[in-house]
Amino acid sequence: MKIIIRFLLVPISLLLTLPLFAQTANPSFKIQQEHKLWHDNIDKEQLRLLALDGKADDIIQASKDENVNLEIADVMIRQVDLLQEKIETDSALSGQMKIKNLRSLESMIKGYNNHFRKKDFPPSMAPVLFDAFVKAMEYDRLNMSITPVIAENSYGVGNILVECFLLPVENPGVKESRVLLIRKYCELHPNEIFPILSSNPDLPFTDSLIITGGRKNIRKLYDYASGNTVLSSRIRNSNDSLISMVGRIASSKSGQLYLPFLDNLINHRITIADINKVKDNNLEYYKLLVKTRMDYAARMLPPFQDTALEMEALTTMLQSKGKDVFVREINALHDKPASVRFKILDPLTPAELYYLIVLSEDEIYTSSYLGVYERIFQRMSVPRGDSLIIQMHGDYFRKFIKMAAAYNKLDYFLATMDKDNAATIMKAFIIGLERANEEDAVDVADSYSSIFDKNPPLAAFVLNEVKWNYKRNLINSDKRGTVIYHLMEALFESADTTQAVDLSAKLGIPPVYTVSYDSLKDDSGRVIQQVFFYGDEDKDGQNSYQDFLKLFLGKPEWKVTLNPTKEWIWIQSIKGKPVWIFANRPLFGEDDPDDKAQHHLDDYLYDNKLEPTIYIHRGHSYHVRYTLKQLQPSAKIVILGSCGGYNNLSEVLSISPDAHIISSKQVGTKSVNEPILQAINSDLLDGNNIDWLPIWKTLTEKFKKDPVARERFDDYIPPYKNLGVIFIKAYRNAMGEED
Numbered sequence: 224m225k226i227i228i229r230f231l232l233v234p235i236s237l238l239l240t241l242p243l244f245a246q247t248a249n250p251s252f253k254i255q256q257e258h259k260l261w262h263d264n265i266d267k268e269q270l271r272l273l274a275l276d277g278k279a280d281d282i283i284q285a286s287k288d289e290n291v292n293l294e295i296a297d298v299m300i301r302q303v304d305l306l307q308e309k310i311e312t313d314s315a316l317s318g319q320m321k322i323k324n325l326r327s328l329e330s331m332i333k334g335y336n337n338h339f340r341k342k343d344f345p346p347s348m349a350p351v352l353f354d355a356f357v358k359a360m361e362y363d364r365l366n367m368s369i370t371p372v373i374a375e376n377s378y379g380v381g382n383i384l385v386e387c388f389l390l391p392v393e394n395p396g397v398k399e400s401r402v403l404l405i406r407k408y409c410e411l412h413p414n415e416i417f418p419i420l421s422s423n424p425d426l427p428f429t430d431s432l433i434i435t436g437g438r439k440n441i442r443k444l445y446d447y448a449s450g451n452t453v454l455s456s457r458i459r460n461s462n463d464s465l466i467s468m469v470g471r472i473a474s475s476k477s478g479q480l481y482l483p484f485l486d487n488l489i490n491h492r493i494t495i496a497d498i499n500k501v502k503d504n505n506l507e508y509y510k511l512l513v514k515t516r517m518d519y520a521a522r523m524l525p526p527f528q529d530t531a532l533e534m535e536a537l538t539t540m541l542q543s544k545g546k547d548v549f550v551r552e553i554n555a556l557h558d559k560p561a562s563v564r565f566k567i568l569d570p571l572t573p574a575e576l577y578y579l580i581v582l583s584e585d586e587i588y589t590s591s592y593l594g595v596y597e598r599i600f601q602r603m604s605v606p607r608g609d610s611l612i613i614q615m616h617g618d619y620f621r622k623f624i625k626m627a628a629a630y631n632k633l634d635y636f637l638a639t640m641d642k643d644n645a646a647t648i649m650k651a652f653i654i655g656l657e658r659a660n661e662e663d664a665v666d667v668a669d670s671y672s673s674i675f676d677k678n679p680p681l682a683a684f685v686l687n688e689v690k691w692n693y694k695r696n697l698i699n700s701d702k703r704g705t706v707i708y709h710l711m712e713a714l715f716e717s718a719d720t721t722q723a724v725d726l727s728a729k730l731g732i733p734p735v736y737t738v739s740y741d742s743l744k745d746d747s748g749r750v751i752q753q754v755f756f757y758g759d760e761d762k763d764g765q766n767s768y769q770d771f772l773k774l775f776l777g778k779p780e781w782k783v784t785l786n787p788t789k790e791w792i793w794i795q796s797i798k799g800k801p802v803w804i805f806a807n808r809p810l811f812g813e814d815d816p817d818d819k820a821q822h823h824l825d826d827y828l829y830d831n832k833l834e835p836t837i838y839i840h841r842g843h844s845y846h847v848r849y850t851l852k853q854l855q856p857s858a859k860i861v862i863l864g865s866c867g868g869y870n871n872l873s874e875v876l877s878i879s880p881d882a883h884i885i886s887s888k889q890v891g892t893k894s895v896n897e898p899i900l901q902a903i904n905s906d907l908l909d910g911n912n913i914d915w916l917p918i919w920k921t922l923t924e925k926f927k928k929d930p931v932a933r934e935r936f937d938d939y940i941p942p943y944k945n946l947g948v949i950f951i952k953a954y955r956n957a958m959g960e961e962d
Contacts, residue, residue, distance in 0.1 A: 252312045261325035262307060268332040272299055275339050285339070285346035295349040299332060302353055316364075319391075324360055327387040331356045334383035343411060344379040352380050356387065363388050368396025370403060378407035402426060413439040417447045417454070424453040433458055437466045441533055445482060448473035465489050465532070477502055483537035484515055505548045506570055512541040513575045520618035542582040550583045551845070553591045565594050573599045574614060580626060581619040585871055586844045589938060592630050600639065609640040609648060617651075621659075624652050625666040628673040633681075649681070653688040657696055657704025664707050664954070665872070668714060669947035672940070675718045686715045706957045714946050714953075730953040733881045736943050738913040740800075740906075742859055743836045749801040750907050753828070753835040755821060755850045757842040758811030767841050768809045770893040774901060775804075780908060786827075790820035799908030803833070809842075818849070825853055836860065837903070841896065847871055851878075858882045860913065862899070872948050880952060883915075883942035894932040895939055898922055915941050 254262050276284040283296045310316065310324045335352060338344035355376050359369040369388055373381040373396070381404050388394035405423065409416045409432055416436030420429060437444035437458070448458040448470040459470030468489050472481045480502045487493040493515075501507035516538070519531040531537070549567055556564040568576065576599045580592060587595070600606040612620050627633040637645040656664045675682040689711045696704030710730060717724040717735075727734045743750045754771065757764040772792075775781040780798040794804035807824050810816035828835065834857040840850040847863060851874050854861065858879040863871060863886045875882055885899065902918045919941045926933040942948065 252308050254311055255318070257318065258311060258321060258325060261322055261329060262311070264329045265303065265307060265325065265332060268329060268336060269300055269303065271336050272332065272339075275336060291347050295346055298349045298353045299335065303328065303332065306357070320364065323391060324364075326390060327360060327363070328356070330387040331383060334386055338379065338383065343377075343382075343408075348377065348379055351376065352383060355380050355384060359384050359388065362396075363394050366395065368399065369394050370396035370399045373400040373403055378404060378411055381407060406432070409436070414443070417443045421447060421452070421454050424457060429454075429457055430461060433461060434463045434466055437463075437469065441465075441469060441485070442536070444469050445473045445478070449478065471495075479540070480508070482533055483512060483540045485533040485536070486519070486531035487515060489532070505544065509541075509544045509548060510575060512537065512544060513572075513578055516541055516578065516618070517574060517616065520616040524616055538582070541578060545579045546583050546586055546845075549579055550587050550591065553594065554586070554588050554843075557588060557590060561594060565598065568595065568598055571598075573602050573611060576602070577611065577615055577623065578619075581622040584622065584626060585847065589630060592626065593632075596627070596630070596632055607639050608636045609644045612648065620648075621652055621663045621666045624648075625670040628670040628677075631673070631677060633670075633674065634678055637681075646684075649684065650688055653685060654692055656692070656707050657701050661873075661951070661954070664711075665947045665950055668711055668950035669945075671711075671715050672718055672944045672946055675715075682715075682718070686712070689715060703958070706954065710950060710953045710957065714949060718944070718946070726949065726953075730949075731956055732949070732952045735949055736915055738859055738883055740910055740912050743907070743913070744800075745834060745836075747801075749803050749833075750837065751828075751833050751835040752802070752804040752837040752839065753824070753853075754804065754806035754839040754841060755846075755853070756807055756809040756817075757846045757849075758809035758817050759843065760811060764809035764842050765811070767893060767896075768806075770897065771806065771841065771900075774897060774904075788823065790816075791824040791827075796908055800910045802904060802907045805833075805835070821849075821853060838862070839900070851875065854878045860903070861885070862896075863887065872945075873951060876948065876951050876955075880955070883913075884945055884948050885939060885941060886945060887939045894929070895926075895936045898925060899939070915943050 270279075273279065273281060273283060276282075278284075283292050283299075285295055286292055306328060307325070310321055310328070313321070316324070331352065335344075335349065340346060355372050359372040362369050362372065369384065373384060376384070381400065385397055385400050385404065388397060405419060405426065406428055409419060413436050416432050416439075420426070420432060420436070423429075426432070433444075433454075444458065444466065448455050455470070455473070458466060459474060461467045461470065465485075468485065472478045472485070472488075475481065477499075481488070481495065481498055484493055484498060488495070498511070501511050519534055519537065521527075522529045522531060549571075552567050553564050568579075571579070576595050579595050580587065580599075599611065603611065612623075624633065624636070627636045637648070640648070652670075653667060656667065671682065671685060674685060689708055693705065693708035693712055696708055713724070713726065713729050717726050726732065740750075745751060756768045756771075759765070772783070775783050775794050780796055782795045782797050784793045784795070786793065789808065790810070791805060791807045794806070796802040805824055805828065807817065807820040810820055827833075834855065836857050836859040838850070838854055838858050838860070839862045840847055850863075851871065854875065856879050858875070859882060861875050861879070861882045861884045863875075863884065871886070872884060875884055887895075899918075899922065902922065903913060906913055906918075922936065926936045
């Protein structure tokens with residue numbers, strides 16, 4: 224039975240109100256019995272097309288544009304029907320050729336259906352696809368290559384067409400067309416170039432694609448240039464200076480040490496020999512990284528506004544070396560005299576110390592930060608904060624100010640310069656966030672709680688600047704800037720907790736001050752917690768674990784069970800509401816027994832359909848990344864006993880956007896961790912919501928009696944004051960709505 228459009232002469236406005244298709248017999252031509260199967264197959268594909276929008280009716284809804292839908296219907300129903308008739312009644316065609324053409328037509332519609340709404344295959348391509356098919360069919364009848372048709376059409380059209388001319392005899396242009404389609408696909412998806420070339424390294428255009436893909440993604444170029452493959456050889460032998468340099472670097476055992484200097488290498492500002500002189504000396508190599516970063520930072524400013532190649536590789540290496548060589552050592556020596564603890568910093572300049580601070584936010588201890596900060600100004604010939612920011616070309620200055628606020632050094636920093644320059648610095652801190660990256664905006668948001676608590680006049684100044692920038696972006700119709708500053712205005716006004724500000728309603732995000740008990744329990748009414756411990760050579764993790772156990776052992780409301788493998792424990796409430804806590808034991812030794820214990824516990828929880836809603840990290844900050852890798856979307860409360868730097872916060876929220884995060888400016892301490900956990904568990908046993916304001920108020924009163932514990936408690940940031948977290952949630956929500 225044929226499918227044809229009726230009402231062809233009816234105006235569009237009326238046509239939109241009527242069913243478009245009806246199955247009717249067309250008596251104008253007779254289908255030969257031996258051809259009937261192929262005609263039926265085409266009709267089936269047409270019916271399948273009509274049902275692809277989810278409704279098996281006679282209307283196509285492939286697009287919001289009704290004109291596009293009508294065009295698709297006209298081509299894939301009416302014009303295909305007419306083409307079937309033309310093929311069947313063409314006396315110049317043999318029976319075999321008719322079958323071949325009908326088979327090809329079926330393949331065309333099937334290909335369109337199979338790729339319906341997929342990337343690179345927009346439904347609106349139907350008219351172009353049909354016209355290209357007719358042209359290719361004519362070429363194929365003459366045994367001519369279809370390659371010219373493939374060449375003049377999009378990848379999506381060509382991809383479908385090639386499959387139409389394989390049987391029973393393959394068109395002579397199919398092989399050439401497939402190669403051409405590879406190029407078209409790579410032009411559409413340059414990030415896929417190297418995976419494709421790795422399987423097809425000898426294409427006629429391999430060298431040009433290597434250049435295209437390599438300049439688009441140097442990291443992938445580096446990865447594929449290493450090793451001993453045909454593709455890596457092609458990369459190393461490229462005539463392009465950038466490609467050949469990356470190939471040379473990648474083939475070296477020290478390639479990762481050269482990559483941060485790629486831009487200077489290809490511009491002949493430095494040589495491999497220069498890097499070789501320092502690469503095995505941690506101090507000199509770090510100094511070269513800092514010098515290069517400062518050069519690159521200067522180039523990013525007007526009038527150059529140039530971003531160096533592999534800036535990310537440079538930053539990553541600078542961060543890694545800073546932490547590995549310097550920060551972790553002064554952290555580890557936290558109980559030693561300053562002359563011993565900070566001796567490793569003696570050869571470093573203020574600029575080199577500056578990068579230690581801004582690139583180790585997630586690991587540097589409070590006391591370590593203070594020691595580095597003091598040495599920056601001690602080593603400046605004229606200790607002025609504005610001079611420091613100018614020397615650093617403003618690189619990471621928002622991070623520096625945010626951290627100074629967090630560690631109560633912002634007032635000191637601003638006092639090193641005259642008032643006008645201090646005001647200018649703080650204006651620069653706030654302005655221009657519409658052009659900055661998300662991390663900069665988070666740093667500004669994150670700083671406000673500390674500023675509000677320590678310097679109310681400065682907080683008022685910052686809030687006023689935010690309001691001014693909001694109006695500026697509103698006038699300029701800058702949507703991103705308007706969103707950023709509107710959110711900040713709401714967040715900063717909420718910092719005064721004596722004023723009732725419903726951030727949830729105002730920003731369209733989940734509650735900030737409370738976590739409902741119902742959201743924490745599973746279908747069986749249990750609240751599941753998972754605690755991560757790490758065995759350390761200094762016994763810190765083992766001691767933390769023992770202190771944690773004391774919260775439960777011998778307590779009438781809790782039962783502690785050690786699992787048979789002795790890798791983890793299970794703590795159950797035996798009074799009050801059901802609360803189950805699972806914690807791995809900290810195990811130190813070869814082959815990373817911590818990792819095995821944690822993953823065996825993960826497997827147990829998964830196999831038994833136990834989904835934790837509370838995750839607790841205990842241990843040094845450099846272990847946090849391992850905890851975050853095991854975090855699940857079910858997380859509602861995440862307690863990080865270490866610095867909540869942007870990367871940590873962002874990663875948590877990418878896994879569980881609604882999570883409430885408690886973070887600390889330094890490694891967690893038992894004198895604070897235990898009372899926080901006790902307060903949370905007490906509410907859970909009673910079936911209460913977790914209400915952060917009264918919890919924090921009670922803890923503040925408790926720690927007043929212990930000055931040392933109070934100082935450490937002040938390093939902990941409750942969820943409602945974690946403005947960086949709230950900003951990320953609200954910003955992504957708002958930008959998602961606008962998109």
